[in-house]
Amino acid sequence: MSPEKLIFRFEELGREHKQLVGKKCANLGEMLRMGLLVPPGFATSIGMYRRFAKETGAAAEIAQYVKQMGKLKGKNIAVFDEMSRKIRGIIESQEMPPALVKTIASHYHELEKKGEAPDGAVSVRSSGTESRPGMFETYLNVVGIEDVLDKIKKVWSSAYTARAIALRVNKDIPVTGDELGVAVSRMINARSAGISFTLDPVTSDTSRIVINSSWGLGEGVVSGDEDVDHFAVDKKTLKIIESSTGKKAKKVVNKKRGVEWDNVPTKKQSAPSLTNDEVSAIAKLALFLEERMGRAQDIEWAIDAYAIPPDNIVLLQTRPAKLTVKKPESVTDRMIDLIVQKFYRP
Amino acid sequence: MPKKKQVETKIWDVVPGYDFIEEIDLAAIPSWFLDGTHSVPPLTPLFAYQWARFCSHGFKAACYKLGIPTCKGWEIRIFNGGIYCGLHIVRDQEEIARREVKFRQALRPWLEDFDKHWDTYKKELLGIYDKLKQLDVDRATNLELYHHNYDLMEAYMRMWEIHFIGMYTSFNTWLLLEALTKERFGLSDQEAEFQDMMRGFDNKIYQMDKKLWEFGQLAVEMKLANIFKDNKPPAILPKLKESEKGKEWLKQFMDYMTTDDIGGWRMQHFTDFNEPYWLEDPATPIGLVKDNIMRGNSYDLEATRAGIAKKRRAAIAAFLKRVPPEEKELFKGLIALAGKSSSYSEEHDLYCELSVHALMRRGYMAMGKRLARSGTIDNPEDILMLNPDEIDRVIMVPEAHDMRWITRRRRAGWEKAHKTTNPPMLTRRANLEEAIELDLLPSRDAIAIKIVVGEIPRPKPKMKADLWGICGCPGAAEGTARVVTKYDELKKVQPGEILVCPSTNPTWTPVFGLVNGVITDTGGTLCHAAIIGREYGVPTIVNAQKATGKIKTGQRVKIDATNGAVYILDK
Numbered sequence: 082m083s084p085e086k087l088i089f090r091f092e093e094l095g096r097e098h099k100q101l102v103g104k105k106c107a108n109l110g111e112m113l114r115m116g117l118l119v120p121p122g123f124a125t126s127i128g129m130y131r132r133f134a135k136e137t138g139a140a141a142e143i144a145q146y147v148k149q150m151g152k153l154k155g156k157n158i159a160v161f162d163e164m165s166r167k168i169r170g171i172i173e174s175q176e177m178p179p180a181l182v183k184t185i186a187s188h189y190h191e192l193e194k195k196g197e198a199p200d201g202a203v204s205v206r207s208s209g210t211e212s213r214p215g216m217f218e219t220y221l222n223v224v225g226i227e228d229v230l231d232k233i234k235k236v237w238s239s240a241y242t243a244r245a246i247a248l249r250v251n252k253d254i255p256v257t258g259d260e261l262g263v264a265v266s267r268m269i270n271a272r273s274a275g276i277s278f279t280l281d282p283v284t285s286d287t288s289r290i291v292i293n294s295s296w297g298l299g300e301g302v303v304s305g306d307e308d309v310d311h312f313a314v315d316k317k318t319l320k321i322i323e324s325s326t327g328k329k330a331k332k333v334v335n336k337k338r339g340v341e342w343d344n345v346p347t348k349k350q351s352a353p354s355l356t357n358d359e360v361s362a363i364a365k366l367a368l369f370l371e372e373r374m375g376r377a378q379d380i381e382w383a384i385d386a387y388a389i390p391p392d393n394i395v396l397l398q399t400r401p402a403k404l405t406v407k408k409p410e411s412v413t414d415r416m417i418d419l420i421v422q423k424f425y426r427p
Numbered sequence: 428m429p430k431k432k433q434v435e436t437k438i439w440d441v442v443p444g445y446d447f448i449e450e451i452d453l454a455a456i457p458s459w460f461l462d463g464t465h466s467v468p469p470l471t472p473l474f475a476y477q478w479a480r481f482c483s484h485g486f487k488a489a490c491y492k493l494g495i496p497t498c499k500g501w502e503i504r505i506f507n508g509g510i511y512c513g514l515h516i517v518r519d520q521e522e523i524a525r526r527e528v529k530f531r532q533a534l535r536p537w538l539e540d541f542d543k544h545w546d547t548y549k550k551e552l553l554g555i556y557d558k559l560k561q562l563d564v565d566r567a568t569n570l571e572l573y574h575h576n577y578d579l580m581e582a583y584m585r586m587w588e589i590h591f592i593g594m595y596t597s598f599n600t601w602l603l604l605e606a607l608t609k610e611r612f613g614l615s616d617q618e619a620e621f622q623d624m625m626r627g628f629d630n631k632i633y634q635m636d637k638k639l640w641e642f643g644q645l646a647v648e649m650k651l652a653n654i655f656k657d658n659k660p661p662a663i664l665p666k667l668k669e670s671e672k673g674k675e676w677l678k679q680f681m682d683y684m685t686t687d688d689i690g691g692w693r694m695q696h697f698t699d700f701n702e703p704y705w706l707e708d709p710a711t712p713i714g715l716v717k718d719n720i721m722r723g724n725s726y727d728l729e730a731t732r733a734g735i736a737k738k739r740r741a742a743i744a745a746f747l748k749r750v751p752p753e754e755k756e757l758f759k760g761l762i763a764l765a766g767k768s769s770s771y772s773e774e775h776d777l778y779c780e781l782s783v784h785a786l787m788r789r790g791y792m793a794m795g796k797r798l799a800r801s802g803t804i805d806n807p808e809d810i811l812m813l814n815p816d817e818i819d820r821v822i823m824v825p826e827a828h829d830m831r832w833i834t835r836r837r838r839a840g841w842e843k844a845h846k847t848t849n850p851p852m853l854t855r856r857a858n859l860e861e862a863i864e865l866d867l868l869p870s871r872d873a874i875a876i877k878i879v880v881g882e883i884p885r886p887k888p889k890m891k892a893d894l895w896g897i898c899g900c901p902g903a904a905e906g907t908a909r910v911v912t913k914y915d916e917l918k919k920v921q922p923g924e925i926l927v928c929p930s931t932n933p934t935w936t937p938v939f940g941l942v943n944g945v946i947t948d949t950g951g952t953l954c955h956a957a958i959i960g961r962e963y964g965v966p967t968i969v970n971a972q973k974a975t976g977k978i979k980t981g982q983r984v985k986i987d988a989t990n991g992a993v994y995i996l997d998k
Contacts, residue, residue, distance in 0.1 A: 412760045413538045420599050423606050424871045425496035
């Protein structure tokens with residue numbers, strides 16, 4: 082692969098390309114290789130961001146600014162907020178160099194022409210070399226080349242959200258240490274969407290697959306803010322061993338451009354957002370991914386409203402599963418914690 | 428120098444170094460709380476000195492060793508024969524956080540295996556006591572007595588350190604269990620459902636009670652019952668010596684009193700040196716054997732205790748059904764540990780205070796005899812009017828000293844103190860509530876809250892009771908009131924009466940087998956009366972404030988202990 086190449090169709094990528102295009106894009110390519118259904122699309126490399134930053138002078142300006150800020154460890158969040166505004170402004174105010182516009186536009190129009198994204202609607206997602214869940218931005222239902230170019234710049238600049246700067250400062254990573262690839266892919270019009278874990282993230286029980294699901298684009302599931310449907314599937318028997326429906330009052334849906342929160346009709350609020358067949362199919366995909374990736378996975382998927390089962394389950398991302406809590410402590414540990422919290426913390 | 432009007436100060440003191448001096452002590456610590464549990468009736472000066480010095484040391488040592496985050500221990504002062512406690516509260520947040528790190532480490536081994544650590548300490552204490560017992564105090568030289576004074580103080584110091592380490596570690600689990608059951612199930616430790624889970628544990632107190640009960644059975648089998656039935660306790664012993672069978676029974680009994688690790692080495696009166704220990708005056712334990720015989724076959728300690736233990740297992744099983752599966756292990760563990768704090772609270776007295784006080788009484792009475800023989804003091808009992816430094820000063824050459832100017836004055840003061848009531852606190856705060864709010868509760872001190880000061884009763888106006896306390900042991904009872912303010916008067920208690928007293932201690936235990944109900948002026952849910960009440964299944968109300976003042980002996984009273992309500996039926 083020539084080092085000058087800055088943009089790739091997902092088909093060209095695999096897990097070995099994490100440094101080139103970031104983990105999300107590399108894994109999308111890997112899933113395609115496995116014959117799984119992922120939304121068609123392309124990746125801009127981390128090199129493209131570097132070239133953009135160099136050619137426009139943004140890199141130098143940012144470096145200068147960061148240098149002048151001096152020592153950052155221990156600074157409060159207001160300082161990071163201000164840095165974020167400043168640096169994101171530097172990136173977003175640059176014109177995209179014509180050579181980059183040309184290559185992005187040609188890939189984008191190819192999606193349209195091939196019918197892979199017939200109405201030109203795409204999602205624009207960050208893809209870093211390190212896993213930093215929730216740190217960077219994602220833009221959904223982006224339509225038209227102007228908007229795509231704008232959102233790519235915005236994803237790049239989201240390497241400098243205040244929370245991302247704070248995280249790097251606290252972990253002694255250079256402020257400019259995160260440079261992002263971008264995944265541009267067909268916007269799935271999701272009937273339902275959610276996540277699956279190939280272990281129970283709370284109890285770390287590895288004998289089961291845990292699935293959370295909701296109506297619409299699934300942003301509510303990922304953020305963890307909304308009530309969702311919960312399913313657990315036994316890995317050995319692939320039987321559904323737990324199934325409970327949450328009261329899903331709201332969902333994220335596509336509008337003409339962008340997305341919005343919409344009310345779920347009352348009678349659908351407590352109805353399951355997945356059929357049992359879909360739960361089983363999602364569980365099988367999850368198990369397959371765990372086996373092929375060699376470790377427990379945390380997977381995002383969507384049910385494409387326009388596709389015909391069983392080809393309607395689209396995989397949006399897979400990554401190693403992280404546990405949400407530590408292993409359960411001993412009873413003594415809990416007693417000590419409780420005694421201290423209840424009696425000796427003023 | 429300008430001539431200043433000489434301020435009148437006392438040239439002698441009662442408990443030098445520990446007498447409460449208002450202007451000094453209130454400036455250092457704003458509120459001092461009366462420990463009514465341990466100082467009614469008024470303490471003798473020697474006992475008060477030892478208690479003020481070493482009990483407060485034990486508090487401070489345990490708080491230091493365990494890193495209790497919010498409290499560095501208690502200071503003790505003596506006022507009018509009463510113990511007043513001022514708490515060293517840690518108020519600096521950073522210091523609290525630093526202490527918490529140590530506290531977590533220090534608490535862990537006790538939560539993992541409480542019995543192991545307590546057994547180690549018990550052995551250490553028994554070893555110390557064995558060494559003290561080796562000195563034949565009546566034949567000892569003056570020099571040996573001089574050293575004995577220090578050996579006793581060293582033993583006392585160590586006893587208090589161990590005492591409070593055990594107490595702080597055990598009580599925290601009781602408090603946690605109570606907090607969790609209250610928060611999750613609306614169940615407080617003043618309720619029957621909670622208390623039933625904490626009863627019926629075996630420990631040294633019950634093993635000894637059982638032994639005395641068995642000696643009663645033995646006496647009946649040996650056809651000696653009439654000697655016990657027909658005579659008052661002091662006359663029983665000489666009567667027993669008149670027959671071979673009596674001698675045989677007495678031999679077995681005295682063997683137990685001398686060879687058991689506690690046996691006769693326990694005081695009658697819990698917190699002072701002015702009454703004999705059992706071995707010194709076997710009439711007391713023999714009197715208890717008599718009580719058991721008098722109750723006849725209807726009284727079966729074993730069956731009562733087994734019934735309570737069975738009830739405990741059922742109560743725990745029923746409670747655990749309410750606990751969600753993921754919390755079961757936690758609650759199971761906590762219930763077991765809280766049970767130990769109930770048990771420790773009761774048993775430790777035998778290994779700690781009652782034993783060491785018996786040895787101190789023995790040692791100091793020997794010194795008292797020595798001083799009285801030389802005319803240094805009027806009689807041996809007057810040793811209790813001195814303090815260890817004064818004894819140190821005169822014991823080598825007693826005949827060269829006359830200490831009566833001190834002992835007579837202090838005895839007069841001590842006797843006078845019996846006629847007055849000590850205020851519940853000495854404070855520069857506006858009132859009781861403020862003092863508790865600012866100078867007690869921030870310590871979060873389990874011992875203060877659950878035993879010494881206790882929680883404040885919450886009256887339920889609809890029930891129209893005459894007096895309110897808190898539930899020590901649930902249940903209802905009715906009977907004739909018997910107000911007892913001294914151990915001496917305990918003999919007057921008749922079966923079926925309601926005992927009304929300032930507080931109780933382990934030496935009062937046997938009377939719980941006799942009465943229908945108990946009301947105390949002071950104490951919390953882990954005080955002696957509450958624990959013994961629960962173990963004997965006697966409805967008990969504690970912290971009823973002025974019960975001994977409002978209720979008169981002979982009045983008919985009804986108690987609803989579950990609700991903490993006392994009704995005086997014939998006013």
